[in-house]
Amino acid sequence: MRWDIIELLFFAYRDFVGDADQELEAFGFGRAHHRVMHFVYRYPGLKVADLLDVLRITKQSLGRVLKQLLDEGYIVQKTGNNDRRQRLLFATPKGEALVTKLATMQTKRIERALAEIDAASAETVRRFLRAMIDRDDPDKVLETIFKNASVKE
Amino acid sequence: MRWDIIELLFFAYRDFVGDADQELEAFGFGRAHHRVMHFVYRYPGLKVADLLDVLRITKQSLGRVLKQLLDEGYIVQKTGNNDRRQRLLFATPKGEALVTKLATMQTKRIERALAEIDAASAETVRRFLRAMIDRDDPDKVLETIFKNASVKE
DNA sequence: TAAGAAACGTCAATATGGCTGACATAAATT
DNA sequence: AATTTATGTCAGCCATATTGACGTTTCTTA
Incomplete structure (x- = not known):
């Protein structure tokens, strides 16, 4: 657990x-x-x-x-x-x-x-939070967020 | 922002x-x-x-x-x-x-x-979340959490 | 073109989970 | 003995959520 x-x-x-x-x-x-x-x-x-x-x-x-x-x-x-x-x-x-x-x-x-972790770690946090979100049946806002995220990566 | x-x-x-x-x-x-x-x-x-x-x-x-x-x-x-x-x-x-x-x-x-980020990154996520929490006037549960955390680090 | 579906608005009734204020009791503290 | 603390409870209120029903406008489709 x-x-x-x-x-x-x-x-x-x-x-x-x-x-x-x-x-x-x-x-x-x-x-x-x-x-x-x-x-x-x-x-x-x-x-x-x-x-x-x-x-x-x-x-x-x-x-x-x-x-x-x-x-x-x-x-x-x-x-x-x-x-x-x-x-x-x-x-x-x-x-x-x-x-x-x-x-x-x-x-x-x-x-x-974020200041308590190094700069590279900010992206780790973002990746973790994104992975916590359901991806099946995303709404319009989520689609935008995931699309933009994949561009930046 | x-x-x-x-x-x-x-x-x-x-x-x-x-x-x-x-x-x-x-x-x-x-x-x-x-x-x-x-x-x-x-x-x-x-x-x-x-x-x-x-x-x-x-x-x-x-x-x-x-x-x-x-x-x-x-x-x-x-x-x-x-x-x-x-x-x-x-x-x-x-x-x-x-x-x-x-x-x-x-x-x-x-x-x-967590599986989408490497093992070391799990600790980064924990540190980020801990840093998001107000530390002034912590309740009994938060005290326990912060105390245990510092032991592990 | 007529029928149906979609996007939105709204009415009524209800439930959950918060809130304040007041008051009561038992037990600890001073 | 008086006060404070920990808890419980009553009454009422508010914000935010729910379901179900119904209406209007506008777009789509048979």
């Missing part, structure tokens, strides 16, 4: 997501809003259906959070060019500011951790 | 905890039950207060979940020897079986991922 890694993952992820919590509270948002904002900012023009695949939640759950972010001007929708049924999602400058603020905190933690 | 690691952590953790979900459902339990069972099994004689520190939830939230696990015979309480106010927690054979079943699935994923 890899009790060591099981528990290290638990604590590492707990503190990693904990970084954002305080800041989110100031905006009146929760972790659900963060996840949505993050992927919309990072993958502009994401469809609602893509977001559902990534977050693995139901349309109804996403609906509430997404509506808030739209109403408060963190995200905008644009009708798809090819398919006018689609609502493509984009972060506004306001939304972008929130995402980068949160990512800056998380990046600091990551850089601090 | 370390967008790469931020997202890899998200997906890796999503799939990592996802392993247990199906199995838990068969027992009528959720992730909260898993977390409690895991730490009680791994650190026998854990106090309720220690568990609250580790899980970072309130007494009331823990109470509900713990009561179920006690009622259904997955955990037993024993009065502390030195301090009779304490209720020390222990996993029963039934609880032990559940924890090891779930840990076996997660260990398979971890071993599969």
Whole structure:
């Protein structure tokens, strides 16, 4: 049993997501809003259906959070060019500011951790994390991540 | 920005905890039950207060979940020897079986991922994950983990 | 062109797992 | 004897998730 890694993952992820919590509270948002904002900012023009695949939640759950972010001007929708049924999602400058603020905190933690291992080891960590992810039935975001990764390697 | 690691952590953790979900459902339990069972099994004689520190939830939230696990015979309480106010927690054979079943699935994923990097790199991953964890104000479980880690290194 | 499927939105009801505040008890400490 | 600590519990609230049903618009297909 890899009790060591099981528990290290638990604590590492707990503190990693904990970084954002305080800041989110100031905006009146929760972790659900963060996840949505993050992927919309990072993958502009994401469809609602893509977001559902990534977050693995139901349309109804996403609906509430997404509506808030739209109403408060963190995200905008644009009708798809090819398919006018689609609502493509984009972060506004306001939304972008929130995402980068949160990512800056998380990046600091990551850089601090990477500083404790040598430069070559950073790629080892990336390879390990990639190998932890299910590759069968990848969503659109994961496809992009795996594609880019193989280019760099 | 370390967008790469931020997202890899998200997906890796999503799939990592996802392993247990199906199995838990068969027992009528959720992730909260898993977390409690895991730490009680791994650190026998854990106090309720220690568990609250580790899980970072309130007494009331823990109470509900713990009561179920006690009622259904997955955990037993024993009065502390030195301090009779304490209720020390222990996993029963039934609880032990559940924890090891779930840990076996997660260990398979971890071993599969570690197989993609060389043996020396496993220690790199462990060092990275440890460095991602807050070290100020560590709880009893984290103290144990960090202490054991420094012995091995 | 008519029928069906797909993408999205929304209503209602429900469950889980968090939270705060208040209060109670037993046991240890001062 | 008074206070503090460890734990339990009641009541109520909130965020985020669920299922099932239904509606609209738009694209695809027979």
